Amino acid sequence: MSDRTLALAAGALTVLGIGIAGYLTWVHYAELSPVCVGGGGGCERVQNSEYAELAGVPVAVIGLLGYLAIAASFAIRGSNGRLAGAFLGLVGAGFSAYLTYLELFVIDAICQWCVANFAVITALAVVLFVRAAR
Amino acid sequence: MNPARRNQLLAIAGFALIIVVALIVISQSGGDDDGGGGSGAGGLSLAGIEQRGNALGDPDAPLTMVEFADLQCPFCAEFATGGALAGIVDEYVRAGDLRIEFEPLTFIGPDSVRAARVAVAAGEQGRLWDFVDLFYENQGPENSGYADDEFITRLLERIEGLDVDRVLADREEGSVTRALEQAARRAEDAGIDSTPSFLLGPTGGELEPLAVDSLDFGAFEGPIEDALAAANG
Numbered sequence: 001m002s003d004r005t006l007a008l009a010a011g012a013l014t015v016l017g018i019g020i021a022g023y024l025t026w027v028h029y030a031e032l033s034p035v036c037v038g039g040g041g042g043c044e045r046v047q048n049s050e051y052a053e054l055a056g057v058p059v060a061v062i063g064l065l066g067y068l069a070i071a072a073s074f075a076i077r078g079s080n081g082r083l084a085g086a087f088l089g090l091v092g093a094g095f096s097a098y099l100t101y102l103e104l105f106v107i108d109a110i111c112q113w114c115v116a117n118f119a120v121i122t123a124l125a126v127v128l129f130v131r132a133a134r
Numbered sequence: 135m136n137p138a139r140r141n142q143l144l145a146i147a148g149f150a151l152i153i154v155v156a157l158i159v160i161s162q163s164g165g166d167d168d169g170g171g172g173s174g175a176g177g178l179s180l181a182g183i184e185q186r187g188n189a190l191g192d193p194d195a196p197l198t199m200v201e202f203a204d205l206q207c208p209f210c211a212e213f214a215t216g217g218a219l220a221g222i223v224d225e226y227v228r229a230g231d232l233r234i235e236f237e238p239l240t241f242i243g244p245d246s247v248r249a250a251r252v253a254v255a256a257g258e259q260g261r262l263w264d265f266v267d268l269f270y271e272n273q274g275p276e277n278s279g280y281a282d283d284e285f286i287t288r289l290l291e292r293i294e295g296l297d298v299d300r301v302l303a304d305r306e307e308g309s310v311t312r313a314l315e316q317a318a319r320r321a322e323d324a325g326i327d328s329t330p331s332f333l334l335g336p337t338g339g340e341l342e343p344l345a346v347d348s349l350d351f352g353a354f355e356g357p358i359e360d361a362l363a364a365a366n367g
Contacts, residue, residue, distance in 0.1 A: 047312075079139075083142060083143075091157075094153075095154050095158070098154065
């Protein structure tokens with residue numbers, strides 16, 4: 001796979017991630033319930049849980065800032081930018097994995113948006129890590 | 135891949151792991167800062183028992199019981215203050231075998247709504263169960279308007295470590311409204327049509343309706359023991 005393909009994939013996944021995290025940030029501050037396919041209160045339950053904030057900051061905001069930081073790393077030329085992107089991707093994927101664990105085994109509810117975010121950040125971390133390894 | 139690049143990648147992977155672990159520690163300690171066990175200002179001994187949101191007990195307890203209750207409901211008060219809940223808490227919650235979630239329903243009237251909003255807001259500081267216990271101990275005549283700000287504030291002020299002003303402000307938040315809507319939906323999904331009603335099962339697993347023929351501790355003891363034996367394999 002060419003570097004250009006990897007860069008395009010990373011860009012597309014970052015835009016997707018910013019969309020998801022941006023939407024969840026918006027519904028948080030607008031005090032709305034996220035639209036969930038097939039209904040169900042999973043998203044609300046997750047959003048209202050005590051784990052929806054980290055040190056008082058909504059995790060959606062943290063996710064949005066993370067994606068924006070990854071986007072900013074694309075502007076850094078050379079290996080430093082790639083290493084920074086890979087680092088941010090790994091942190092995002094790791095923390096998202098923890099939040100998914102909480103949904104499954106602690107909160108006992110699944111938010112489709114969070115699962116989608118987990119898939120996006122995991123794929124993004126892989127792409128960014130492969131780019132950095134080249 | 136040259137060794138220098140490999141070392142750089144290993145270093146960022148290791149550093150990323152450290153950051154993730156730190157984030158998890160912050161996340162886990164966040165609830166404890168707000169909760170970590172109420173004072174038990176009412177008749178229920180809650181000291182040293184973890185509270186998070188609407189949940190009482192160890193999050194990793196093998197069993198979860200959900201209580202659907204209206205704060206104005208006299209039978210709910212009987213369950214809460216008549217010894218059954220105290221027995222369950224002392225025997226199973228304190229031992230780490232059971233966690234209990236309180237889902238406030240508000241079908242009786244406006245006093246139920248006012249009380250439930252405060253309970254959820256107190257839960258945001260890890261003190262829902264303290265408030266619920268005090269409320270049931272001081273429960274007044276249904277829909278008499280007794281659950282006004284003066285009454286509510288008096289109860290809240292008895293709860294050690296609670297930011298009363300914050301509770302009174304938070305009770306109007308949309309998050310509280312959503313929690314009540316969610317409780318109502320959960321009750322509807324479970325086919326709950328009276329209070330108190332209970333669900334019981336393995337934590338994180340399928341919870342089943344718990345039908346009891348009385349609100350005495352003995353009526354809960356058998357089903358909890360059976361569920362515990364099943365959960366522990």
